[in-house]
Amino acid sequence: MIWKRKPLIKNRLLRIGLILLISTYLLSVFLTTEIDWQRILEGIPRGKNFIFAFFPPDFITRSDEILAGIFESLWMTIVATIVGILISIPVSLGAAKNIAPKFVYFLSRGVITLSRSFQEVILAIFFVKLMGFGPFAGMVTLSLSTIGFFAKLLSEDIEDINKSQAEAIKSTGSSWFQWVNYGVQPQVMPRFIGLSLYRLDINFRESAVIGIVGGGGIGSTLNTAFDRYEFETAAAVLIVIISIVMIVEYTSSHLRKLIK
Amino acid sequence: MPIIKQKDYKTWKKFDRKRDLQNWLCWFLGTLIFSFCFGLISSKTIWFYVFDSHNEALDLLGRMFPPETNYFFTLIKPIWDTLNIATIGTTIGTLIAIPLAFLSANNTTPSKKFIRPLALFCIVSSRSINSVIWALLLVAVVGPGVLAGIIAIGLRSIGFCGKLLYEAIEEIDENQIEAIEATGANKAQIMTFGIVPQILPAFTSISIYRWDINIREATVVGLVGAGGIGIELDAQIGDLAWAKVSVILLAIVVAVVFSEWITAKIRKAII
Numbered sequence: 150m151i152w153k154r155k156p157l158i159k160n161r162l163l164r165i166g167l168i169l170l171i172s173t174y175l176l177s178v179f180l181t182t183e184i185d186w187q188r189i190l191e192g193i194p195r196g197k198n199f200i201f202a203f204f205p206p207d208f209i210t211r212s213d214e215i216l217a218g219i220f221e222s223l224w225m226t227i228v229a230t231i232v233g234i235l236i237s238i239p240v241s242l243g244a245a246k247n248i249a250p251k252f253v254y255f256l257s258r259g260v261i262t263l264s265r266s267f268q269e270v271i272l273a274i275f276f277v278k279l280m281g282f283g284p285f286a287g288m289v290t291l292s293l294s295t296i297g298f299f300a301k302l303l304s305e306d307i308e309d310i311n312k313s314q315a316e317a318i319k320s321t322g323s324s325w326f327q328w329v330n331y332g333v334q335p336q337v338m339p340r341f342i343g344l345s346l347y348r349l350d351i352n353f354r355e356s357a358v359i360g361i362v363g364g365g366g367i368g369s370t371l372n373t374a375f376d377r378y379e380f381e382t383a384a385a386v387l388i389v390i391i392s393i394v395m396i397v398e399y400t401s402s403h404l405r406k407l408i409k
Numbered sequence: 410m411p412i413i414k415q416k417d418y419k420t421w422k423k424f425d426r427k428r429d430l431q432n433w434l435c436w437f438l439g440t441l442i443f444s445f446c447f448g449l450i451s452s453k454t455i456w457f458y459v460f461d462s463h464n465e466a467l468d469l470l471g472r473m474f475p476p477e478t479n480y481f482f483t484l485i486k487p488i489w490d491t492l493n494i495a496t497i498g499t500t501i502g503t504l505i506a507i508p509l510a511f512l513s514a515n516n517t518t519p520s521k522k523f524i525r526p527l528a529l530f531c532i533v534s535s536r537s538i539n540s541v542i543w544a545l546l547l548v549a550v551v552g553p554g555v556l557a558g559i560i561a562i563g564l565r566s567i568g569f570c571g572k573l574l575y576e577a578i579e580e581i582d583e584n585q586i587e588a589i590e591a592t593g594a595n596k597a598q599i600m601t602f603g604i605v606p607q608i609l610p611a612f613t614s615i616s617i618y619r620w621d622i623n624i625r626e627a628t629v630v631g632l633v634g635a636g637g638i639g640i641e642l643d644a645q646i647g648d649l650a651w652a653k654v655s656v657i658l659l660a661i662v663v664a665v666v667f668s669e670w671i672t673a674k675i676r677k678a679i680i
Contacts, residue, residue, distance in 0.1 A: 174496075178496075181493075182555045192552050221450075224449045225450065231439075265625075266662045267625075267658070267661065268628055271661070355539070394536070398533070
C-alpha cells in the first residue's frame, strides 16, 4: 500500500466544483479586462526612462520642503492617533457584546463598519473639500479611520476578558465607570498599547498618500515633486518615507515585544 | 498596591506614590506633545473654513440627495473591475510573497547574512509604499487601466503577506520537521511534508485577510487612473455630479460589507 497525502478538500464533488468555478472566473476576468499590449510595449521603454529619471535621488535641492513635509506628517500622525484613540474608547466599549446593551452595540458596530468601508484617500477627498487644504483635513481623516481599526480590534479584546475579574469588581458595589476602570481596563491594557503603536505606524504610512489629494504632510511634497516632474526629488521623498517607516516599524515591534 | 492609613480608617489605592507620580508625568508629557503638535497643525489651518465646514457638509449632503439610482447600472462594470483588481492582485501578491517569506524566515533562509536582509528589504519597501503610490508609478509605465491596478495591488500585497507569512514560518514546530528528516527525506520533501502543512492555515487566513483589505484598496487606485470604481469616483467628483457620487459611495459600502461577509464565511469554513 502506498500512503498518499490527504487532499485539502475532502469532498470530491466540491473539489472539482471549486476548480471549475475558479477557472471560469479566471476566464471571465481574462475576457472582460482590456489589456492594451500595444500600450504596454510602448510603455516599457518609457517606463525605463521614467525609472531612470528617479536616479540619482536628490535630497538637497528641495531639502527644506522634504523636511517640512516629514515633520508635518509626524505632527499629523501623532495628533490623529491620539484623537482617534480617544474617540475609539467609547466606541469600542459600545461595540463589545458583553458590556453594551443591544441598541448601543448595533450603533457602535455601524460606526465601525462605516469608518472601515471608506479608504483613507476617499475620506480625505471629502474632508479636504469640507475643511480646506492642509494638515487639519488630513488629521481629521486619519482620526476617523483610526476609529474603525482601533475600536474593532479593541472591542474584540474586551469581549474576550476574564469575566470573573470584572464580576469581582462589580460585587464590591462599584459604579459603572469604576467597573470599567478597574475590572475591564487593566485586562485590555497590553493590547491597547500594542494597537496604539501599530496604528501610529499605519497612520504615518497613510499620511503619505493623503497629501496627494490635498491633506498636507509628506504626500503633498511627493505630489508637488511629481507635478513639477522633479523625479529625483520624488525618489528622495520615497526613500525618506521607506526609511522612516522602517524605523517606526522596528521600534514599534520592539516596544510591543517589550510590553508583552 | 498600598493601603494608606489615615487617622482612623484605611484607604486602598491602586498605585503607590511613586507610580502615581510616574503616571502623572507620562500624562503631562503626553499632553505637552499633543498640544505642541496640535499647535503646529493649527498654525497651518485656516480656521474659517473649518468652522464653516458644517454648512459646507449640509450643502454637500443636499446635493448628494437623492442619489441618482439609474446610474448604478453603469457602475456594474467598474465594480466587476474592482473585484478583479483585488482578487487577481491578491493572487499575484501571495504567490510572490511565498518564496520571499521562505527566504526571510530565520529558520528556512539559505543565508542569514546575505539573502535574508535583501528579502526583508523587499518586504519592507513593498509595505511602506502605499498602493496609490504604486499605482501612480505603474500608470506611467503600463498605461492607465485595470492592469496597472492589478500590479499595484499585487506589489503592495507582497510585503503584507510576506511579513505575516515569514513570522508564521518562524513559529513552526521543529519536532515535526525533525520527524520528517528522520525518514530520510530530502530538502524538497521536508518542505512539502514538514513545513507546508504547518503554515497552510496561516497562509489561507492571511490571503483572505489581504483580499478583504484589497477590496478597499482597489476602490482608490482608480483615483490615479489604475482602473476600477475609483476612476468613476474621480470623474464624477470632477464633474461635481454629487448625486452620482453618493451612488458610488453606496456601492463601495455594499462591496466592502459583502467582502467582509464572504471572508467571515470562508474563515469559519476553513478554521
